[in-house]
Amino acid sequence: MSYTQPVVTATFAELQALVRGRLESVPYWTDTDIQQAINDALRLWSWLTSYWRKRVNVATSSSTPLVVVPGTLAQSTAITWAREPLVGVALAELALLAPDWWYARMGTARHPSRPLFWAPVGLSLLALYPGADAVYQLEVDGVRETPVLFNGGDAIDIGPEELDTLLGYVVHSLALKPGSALLTRTLPGLEAFVRAAATRNPLIRQTRWYSTVVKEGYPWPQTANLAEPGSSGPNTSRQDGAEDAAGAARVARVARVAEGGR
Amino acid sequence: MIPPITDRRLLDAVQRVVLEPADFGAAWPSGLWTTAEVLAYLSQRQDRFLKETLAVCAHLQTALLVPGDGTADIPAPWLATLSVMWDSGTAGRPLLPLTRREADLLQPDWQQTPGSPLGYIPEEYATRQVTLVPAPDLPGFLHVFAAVVGQTFTGLDTGVAITVPDECAPYLGYGVLADMFGKQGRGYDEGRRAYCEARWDEGVALTQALLKAVVIS
Numbered sequence: 297m298s299y300t301q302p303v304v305t306a307t308f309a310e311l312q313a314l315v316r317g318r319l320e321s322v323p324y325w326t327d328t329d330i331q332q333a334i335n336d337a338l339r340l341w342s343w344l345t346s347y348w349r350k351r352v353n354v355a356t357s358s359s360t361p362l363v364v365v366p367g368t369l370a371q372s373t374a375i376t377w378a379r380e381p382l383v384g385v386a387l388a389e390l391a392l393l394a395p396d397w398w399y400a401r402m403g404t405a406r407h408p409s410r411p412l413f414w415a416p417v418g419l420s421l422l423a424l425y426p427g428a429d430a431v432y433q434l435e436v437d438g439v440r441e442t443p444v445l446f447n448g449g450d451a452i453d454i455g456p457e458e459l460d461t462l463l464g465y466v467v468h469s470l471a472l473k474p475g476s477a478l479l480t481r482t483l484p485g486l487e488a489f490v491r492a493a494a495t496r497n498p499l500i501r502q503t504r505w506y507s508t509v510v511k512e513g514y515p516w517p518q519t520a521n522l523a524e525p526g527s528s529g530p531n532t533s534r535q536d537g538a539e540d541a542a543g544a545a546r547v548a549r550v551a552r553v554a555e556g557g558r
Numbered sequence: 559m560i561p562p563i564t565d566r567r568l569l570d571a572v573q574r575v576v577l578e579p580a581d582f583g584a585a586w587p588s589g590l591w592t593t594a595e596v597l598a599y600l601s602q603r604q605d606r607f608l609k610e611t612l613a614v615c616a617h618l619q620t621a622l623l624v625p626g627d628g629t630a631d632i633p634a635p636w637l638a639t640l641s642v643m644w645d646s647g648t649a650g651r652p653l654l655p656l657t658r659r660e661a662d663l664l665q666p667d668w669q670q671t672p673g674s675p676l677g678y679i680p681e682e683y684a685t686r687q688v689t690l691v692p693a694p695d696l697p698g699f700l701h702v703f704a705a706v707v708g709q710t711f712t713g714l715d716t717g718v719a720i721t722v723p724d725e726c727a728p729y730l731g732y733g734v735l736a737d738m739f740g741k742q743g744r745g746y747d748e749g750r751r752a753y754c755e756a757r758w759d760e761g762v763a764l765t766q767a768l769l770k771a772v773v774i775s
Contacts, residue, residue, distance in 0.1 A: 367723075506764075
């Protein structure tokens with residue numbers, strides 16, 4: 297039995313057609329709207345899961361232990377120095393491990409002969425201990441490389457079930473243009489997207505935000521006034537029965553949680 | 559080469575959502591919003607994102623502190639502190655963030671007796687100022703690793719690249735839209751304002767978690 301996840305290659309033209317197939321035939325959305333929605337979905341998917349990543353070489357400096365990374369460090373970044381792995385720690389941990397890390401240079405008294413630890417300073421900068429004593433190449437394995445689709449032939453590789461989740465999210469994000477009623481109807485697309493991201497990145501599951509979403513549903517639209525598509529005056533619009541029922545169920549769920557799950 | 563996301567491209571995307579003619583934010587014919595107003599929303603949201611997530615940090619250095627000087631001004635672009643380190647010129651030492659009460663418990667005579675700083679009290683007297691505990695007995699300065707103010711947006715033809723990573727641009731867009739839909743007037747839309755604000759909160763909360771994900775498998 298193979299545990300390899302099947303991957304499909306989807307071109308931009310195919311993605312556009314798939315999104316169009318999930319929308320009504322009257323063209324409310326332009327091709328540019330759909331292109332932006334697809335690329336925004338890819339950006340968020342990449343941001344939350346580090347799905348597309350690359351290896352880059354960055355140069356060290358003898359004057360500073362800080363190294364600028366072109367792009368953002370992805371989930372589970374690995375850094376190697378002359379094929380030797382470095383141990384990743386938080387910046388506060390680095391300060392405890394080596395209080396004088398700012399001045400420490402490899403090979404000097406009391407310091408190792410090569411960098412042993414690295415710590416992220418934000419997502420585009422990292423600190424080395426000990427710092428390099430000259431210009432060397434540091435291998436950073438795990439920098440996001442988010443695809444951006446412009447032409448019909450531009451393509452991404454992605455698992456089919458994740459493609460389905462991505463398309464659901466694209467349709468949901470397009471719903472912001474017509475208004476709140478369609479947003480509500482497509483909300484499962486957003487919830488599925490976040491759950492899929494949390495499956496790939498377990499740290500999302502540990503956030504209070506995610507716990508709230510799992511227990512109480514997405515923190516919207518309990519108090520929102522739901523506008524009909526195209527309406528800009530939501531306070532005067534009506535809600536349809538299904539949304540009333542869904543809203544009432546959501547409010548009841550929140551009330552139960554507030555009462556301690558009784 | 560993928561072009562970076564600029565203020566103009568973000569404004570263009572926002573215009574498409576609010577049914578304004580998409581012209582990269584040059585004109586807002588509905589009269590509900592102006593270019594300057596939306597650019598201000600964008601700047602504020604960008605700085606809020608940088609401050610709340612610490613996703614993009616820089617290294618700042620204070621001016622030289624003389625012995626006995628117990629307060630240090632942090633350079634102007636500072637937004638929020640990740641870490642502070644005392645530097646005597648030859649050796650560094652990480653400083654603990656403290657409250658006044660913790661400082662008093664840690665070293666009761668810290669205000670009378672200069673020494674090698676152990677910690678700092680953030681924003682005790684002024685926003686961009688820290689109080690050293692105790693004041694240094696040797697000259698030195700502070701290294702501050704912090705989120706800093708993002709690029710100033712102009713909306714001009716060339717466009718200004720956003721300071722937050724491109725992958726976060728959709729969250730920035732939701733923040734701008736939340737401000738736009740929340741403006742009192744004909745454009746007010748509570749449903750979409752609440753939705754966009756919820757998406758913004760999602761972006762901040764999940765980005766805060768990502769920093770931990772970098773070093774944990």
